[in-house]
Amino acid sequence: MSVYAKPVEVLIDELGRLPGIGPKSAQRIAFHILKADAVDARRLAEAVMSMKENVSFCERCFNVAEGPECTICTDPDRNRHLLCVVEEPKDISAIEKTGAYAGLYHVLLGSINPLEGVGPDQLKIKELAHRVASEDITEVILCTNPNLEGETTASFIASKVLSPFGITVSRLASGLPVGGDLEYADELTLGRALEGRNQIGS
Amino acid sequence: MSVYAKPVEVLIDELGRLPGIGPKSAQRIAFHILKADAVDARRLAEAVMSMKENVSFCERCFNVAEGPECTICTDPDRNRHLLCVVEEPKDISAIEKTGAYAGLYHVLLGSINPLEGVGPDQLKIKELAHRVASEDITEVILCTNPNLEGETTASFIASKVLSPFGITVSRLASGLPVGGDLEYADELTLGRALEGRNQIGS
Numbered sequence: 001m002s003v004y005a006k007p008v009e010v011l012i013d014e015l016g017r018l019p020g021i022g023p024k025s026a027q028r029i030a031f032h033i034l035k036a037d038a039v040d041a042r043r044l045a046e047a048v049m050s051m052k053e054n055v056s057f058c059e060r061c062f063n064v065a066e067g068p069e070c071t072i073c074t075d076p077d078r079n080r081h082l083l084c085v086v087e088e089p090k091d092i093s094a095i096e097k098t099g100a101y102a103g104l105y106h107v108l109l110g111s112i113n114p115l116e117g118v119g120p121d122q123l124k125i126k127e128l129a130h131r132v133a134s135e136d137i138t139e140v141i142l143c144t145n146p147n148l149e150g151e152t153t154a155s156f157i158a159s160k161v162l163s164p165f166g167i168t169v170s171r172l173a174s175g176l177p178v179g180g181d182l183e184y185a186d187e188l189t190l191g192r193a194l195e196g197r198n199q200i201g202s
Numbered sequence: 203m204s205v206y207a208k209p210v211e212v213l214i215d216e217l218g219r220l221p222g223i224g225p226k227s228a229q230r231i232a233f234h235i236l237k238a239d240a241v242d243a244r245r246l247a248e249a250v251m252s253m254k255e256n257v258s259f260c261e262r263c264f265n266v267a268e269g270p271e272c273t274i275c276t277d278p279d280r281n282r283h284l285l286c287v288v289e290e291p292k293d294i295s296a297i298e299k300t301g302a303y304a305g306l307y308h309v310l311l312g313s314i315n316p317l318e319g320v321g322p323d324q325l326k327i328k329e330l331a332h333r334v335a336s337e338d339i340t341e342v343i344l345c346t347n348p349n350l351e352g353e354t355t356a357s358f359i360a361s362k363v364l365s366p367f368g369i370t371v372s373r374l375a376s377g378l379p380v381g382g383d384l385e386y387a388d389e390l391t392l393g394r395a396l397e398g399r400n401q402i403g404s
Contacts, residue, residue, distance in 0.1 A: 005267055005273070006268065007249070008266050010253070011253045014249040015249075017246075018235075018246075019230055019231060021231075028222060028292075029220045029221060029223075030253065032220060033250060033253065034254075038254050041250050044217075044219075044220075044250055045246075045248070045250040045251045047209070047217075048235060048243050048246055048247040049247045050212065051210055051212070051232065051243075052236075052240050052244070055207045064206055064236060065207055066208065088233065090230075090233060093206065093229075109237075
């Protein structure tokens with residue numbers, strides 16, 4: 001028997017479909033909304049609808065965008081010869097926060113993952129090849145995640161997609177995190193840090 | 203500089219206000235909604251508004267209710283002499299699942315917590331006294347949580363609120379969880395289990 005009123009059950013069910021929200025969190029959030037002011041609940045509902053209605057993916061780079069193209073693609077101050085390839089729009093936010101990059105982006109909207117049925121055709125890789133062929137790009141930096149799927153995706157793009165264009169293709173450096181401690185580094189990361197060592201004196 | 207479109211930032215901000223959702227989860231959920239079908243997003247937004255518009259607290263017991271009284275208070279098959287006092291409506295759901303209780307409930311909507319400024323006046327304790335005085339109740343079972351705030355609340359209600367009425371007041375038993383293991387029980391719980399031991403033979 002359901003002890004909650006029907007609209008509460010419906011909301012708990014809808015919240016439970018969101019990523020990272022289990023039945024207990026969904027219940028807690030639903031009761032939070034029930035106790036909250038009606039204006040707060042309305043603001044949340046309107047934020048969901050407003051995003052869905054006004055935001056889509058940039059036609060050029062697949063970042064999120066309010067119009068046909070995103071704020072980065074339409075920014076005249078960005079270096080249009082540099083292209084950074086990432087898996088998701090949220091990765092752009094991480095890179096922008098470093099302040100170390102001023103080029104354009106290309107979002108794949110995922111990574112190659114055969115176990116989950118995601119191959120190159122499900123990603124925006126054809127669109128990447130088209131951009132490299134038609135825009136004046138001199139370097140592509142592959143910034144996919146440093147895990148199995150991200151490395152596979154980067155290798156695939158470097159060897160099968162970008163090699164015919166004769167442009168510079170680079171990959172994010174792997175190594176020790178800044179502020180880290182040798183003792184606690186895992187052997188794979190430490191191995192990569194050794195391989196990628198930089199000369200600092202003659 | 204914000205790299206996301208404004209409506210995305212607004213939604214991330216609104217989601218981040220919900221309990222148990224930090225900035226990273228809020229971002230992940232926002233991108234999930236962005237990728238999802240528009241009908242799914244609309245269903246979520248409508249579930250929020252529909253609950254807010256159609257559900258409030260039961261006038262009698264402060265459980266969630268679609269009308270003036272909740273489904274339990276209006277159920278003619280419940281034992282109207284038994285009253286179970288809980289902190290939150292979700293506790294009713296936990297007790298109902300046991301199938302071991304068929305009386306009525308009274309929700310306090312919180313517990314006494316001086317550090318957070320919650321005293322007896324912020325809870326539905328006056329309403330509890332009024333019900334015990336006006337309804338034909340013979341036993342009140344205090345089912346607040348077995349933590350500091352819950353125990354304080356139960357003691358307060360038992361000694362200051364219910365003692366004049368001369369009715370039976372009981373408290374949930376503390377003890378070892380079923381399926382648990384003596385070795386891993388904390389000493390407080392084990393102590394309570396010893397104090398509350400039940401005779402099983404002569």
